[in-house]
Amino acid sequence: MLFCNNEKPLKPSVSAHYLLPIIMEKTMAAFPEVKKTVQYEGPESKNPLAYRFYNPDEKIEGKAMKDHFRFSAAFWHTMRASGSDPFGPGTMYRPWEGKDTVANAQKRVRVFFEFLEKMQLNFYCFHDRDVAPEGKTLAETNGNLDEVVKVFKEEQHRTGIKLLWGTANLFGNPRYMHGAATSSNADAFAFAAAQVKKALEVTKELGGDGYTFWGGREGYQCIWNTDMKRELDHLAKFMHLAVDYAKQIGFKGQFYFEPKPKEPTKHQYDFDSAACINFLRAYGLEKYVKMNIETNHATLAGHSVEHELEYAGHQGFLGSVDANAGDELLGWDTDQFPTNVYMTTKMMLSILKYGGLGKGGLNFDAKVRRESFEPIDLFYAHIGGMDAFALGLKIAADIRKGGELAKMVQDRYSSWDSGIGKEIEAGKQDFKSLEKYILKKGDTEPNVSGRQELFENIVNRYVFK
Numbered sequence: 001m002l003f004c005n006n007e008k009p010l011k012p013s014v015s016a017h018y019l020l021p022i023i024m025e026k027t028m029a030a031f032p033e034v035k036k037t038v039q040y041e042g043p044e045s046k047n048p049l050a051y052r053f054y055n056p057d058e059k060i061e062g063k064a065m066k067d068h069f070r071f072s073a074a075f076w077h078t079m080r081a082s083g084s085d086p087f088g089p090g091t092m093y094r095p096w097e098g099k100d101t102v103a104n105a106q107k108r109v110r111v112f113f114e115f116l117e118k119m120q121l122n123f124y125c126f127h128d129r130d131v132a133p134e135g136k137t138l139a140e141t142n143g144n145l146d147e148v149v150k151v152f153k154e155e156q157h158r159t160g161i162k163l164l165w166g167t168a169n170l171f172g173n174p175r176y177m178h179g180a181a182t183s184s185n186a187d188a189f190a191f192a193a194a195q196v197k198k199a200l201e202v203t204k205e206l207g208g209d210g211y212t213f214w215g216g217r218e219g220y221q222c223i224w225n226t227d228m229k230r231e232l233d234h235l236a237k238f239m240h241l242a243v244d245y246a247k248q249i250g251f252k253g254q255f256y257f258e259p260k261p262k263e264p265t266k267h268q269y270d271f272d273s274a275a276c277i278n279f280l281r282a283y284g285l286e287k288y289v290k291m292n293i294e295t296n297h298a299t300l301a302g303h304s305v306e307h308e309l310e311y312a313g314h315q316g317f318l319g320s321v322d323a324n325a326g327d328e329l330l331g332w333d334t335d336q337f338p339t340n341v342y343m344t345t346k347m348m349l350s351i352l353k354y355g356g357l358g359k360g361g362l363n364f365d366a367k368v369r370r371e372s373f374e375p376i377d378l379f380y381a382h383i384g385g386m387d388a389f390a391l392g393l394k395i396a397a398d399i400r401k402g403g404e405l406a407k408m409v410q411d412r413y414s415s416w417d418s419g420i421g422k423e424i425e426a427g428k429q430d431f432k433s434l435e436k437y438i439l440k441k442g443d444t445e446p447n448v449s450g451r452q453e454l455f456e457n458i459v460n461r462y463v464f465k
């Protein structure tokens with residue numbers, strides 16, 4: 001995720017609808033081209049503002065699609081991404097934007113809910129600093145946040161849309177230059193603690209289903225100046241303090257830890273699922289925190305998202321998903337919208353296998369490209385992502401129903417179902433007895449081919465029906 005709260009969107013001087021006032025009146029539609037809610041119209045539809053596969057109430061494996069996904073939009077990307085990159089300023093045209101005031105922040109929330117409603121998105125996520133401007137002091141900042149939270153509450157009440165998870169931005173402000181919980185500056189830790197305290201209160205106030213820790217700048221650039229053990233101890237201390245405070249205030253949401261291997265620091269401590277789970281177990285946090293897996297972070301770690309889901313899933317840590325995609329040729333967190341149906345199929349196979357996301361969901365931690373500067377592009381982007389997942393879910397459910405892949409995997413491991421394999425799994429063999437077994441047998445025998453190509457062909461049969 002790359003964004004800067006203070007950057008103002010540009011105002012291109014083209015075509016008539018750009019002549020809308022900069023600050024919109026509450027009653028004025030922010031997305032006038034989208035006259036009605038985006039609806040399911042089926043695979044044959046050519047309407048760019050319709051779903052071809054996402055049919056919210058359609059049951060797949062006995063559960064409505066909307067409950068499988070719990071789709072969420074990210075406030076930061078949807079409402080605050082300006083389109084800036086390291087080479088140039090923002091490009092986005094957002095007619096509702098104005099001064100960085102509380103009043104405008106409140107209007108922005110109403111626009112956001114208009115978007116969520118028109119998209120049939122049932123959830124959203126936010127960082128504290130995306131939604132309300134920072135004041136001169138923490139007290140002033142918290143006051144600003146409270147004013148905006150009132151509008152979130154009203155809009156949630158009006159629409160029934162819910163908060164999937166909240167989080168705190170512990171990376172944007174220069175005070176976090178060395179990190180927040182892992183900062184060399186104890187005051188930065190203290191400020192971050194105060195910030196998360198408030199973010200938890202607000203998340204609870206909004207009935208949020210979860211709270212996410214993404215490491216932000218929790219990592220390091222240079223081993224010479226870094227006390228890694230101390231930094232990791234502090235990160236664990238920070239999470240324990242958050243868990244304790246959640247208990248104190250009665251926040252029942254699920255905590256998530258979101259892995260990301262690098263960016264902004266060279267070595268982020270929350271590298272991947274395996275590293276995060278090791279950290280959680282080493283510091284006694286495993287009962288309280290699950291994983292929030294993000295596709296583009298998985299690929300930055302040299303993994304695929306299905307690897308990350310599978311790893312978290314079999315360890316019992318599968319929590320939620322930040323749905324996006326990277327670019328094959330760019331080595332950074334491009335946060336694109338996911339459209340690759342092979343990928344969504346693999347993801348849904350893992351998610352179904354581990355019994356679904358529970359309190360989690362699929363949060364589009366994704367932003368439109370810098371060149372896609374019109375508000376309507378936000379619709380096309382989310383429609384594409386939701387349809388890719390809906391189709392992926394249908395294919396995954398078909399694959400599971402067909403059963404060939406599961407059967408072939410089972411056959412591949414059949415040497416473990418009887419004889420020596422079964423005895424090893426049952427703990428009835430040791431090194432001495434295994435040596436005896438092999439000395440007697442002479443050597444191993446090839447048993448079942450890996451059949452990767454056949455697996456791939458079968459998958460294609462389901463994908464291209």
Ligand code: XLS
Nearest residue numbers: 001167214258294322365
């Ligand atoms: C950044 C992360 C961030 C988290 C929430 O790369 O994806 O957006 O999801 O802080």
Ligand code: NI
Nearest residue numbers: 001294333365
């Ligand atoms: Ni990201």
Ligand code: NI
Nearest residue numbers: 258294322365
């Ligand atoms: Ni994310």
